[in-house]
Amino acid sequence: MNNKMLYHIGFSKADLGEFPPEIALLSGDPQRANFIAQTHLQNVQLLSENRGLHSYLGDLPNGKKILSATSGMGAPSLSIVVNELVQVGIQKIIRIGTCGSIQPYISVGSIVISKGALCRQGAANDIAPVEYPATADPFLTVALVKAAQELKIEHYLGITASVDTFYEGQERTDSANPYLIRSLNGITEEYRRLNILNYEMEAGMLFKMAGVYNFAATAVCAVVAQRTMSEDVILSKKDLAINNAILTAICAAANI
């Protein structure tokens, strides 16, 4: 570890000041990283906007330093960002994402906290063998659950399916691709029966990296689609769901 500027995230350890943060809140969407910083942090400093990977340094209301950063979409982009965040000293990562529920009882607007992931992500095989477990840090995960309980936010704790594609990999047929390969036909129903709660595209990679690099990670995702009913993202409830995930992560971060 040194003070070199990291090529993709666009800042160095030295930019994090005398008391650098241990925790990063990691959003797929740069606008979410910005919103978290502007709405929930104090003394906010923009670190970089390189390649749309917006990163902000700020303080939680209790004074704890924290990063709000962007992973981009999918495992390859997340792997680059997380590698560089660890190089600048980050030791705990909470992914704040969006997801599609695949269980009929998990509605849009609620949140899913991942205790582990089925990792169907090609890039993750560069980190560890396919059999390597993609598990969340138990302490960070319990902190998320306690926060959701305290805030009275509807939440579900369980296993997430992390896949590489939003359309084919999540068995969407309302797309430009007229053909879904046979191995993906029926995959959502199979996962539903295997007690998997939701689809998203980063947690599995994050959890495998955490195991191999030896940092702590967890994930909370806003439910923005209900895949037992429709393939669509429900835009009218998206902000509510995302706010629920953010509030939960901020409260948990203050307590870890």
Ligand SMILES: O=P(O)(O)O[C@H]1O[C@H](CO)[C@@H](O)[C@H]1O
């Ligand atoms: O909202 P984010 O954090 O990007 O997460 C989800 O949204 C994207 C797809 O729309 C994927 O990155 C998926 O994991």
Ligand SMILES: O=c1cc[nH]c(=O)[nH]1
């Ligand atoms: O259905 C969804 C919604 C958000 N993100 C996903 O990956 N899938």
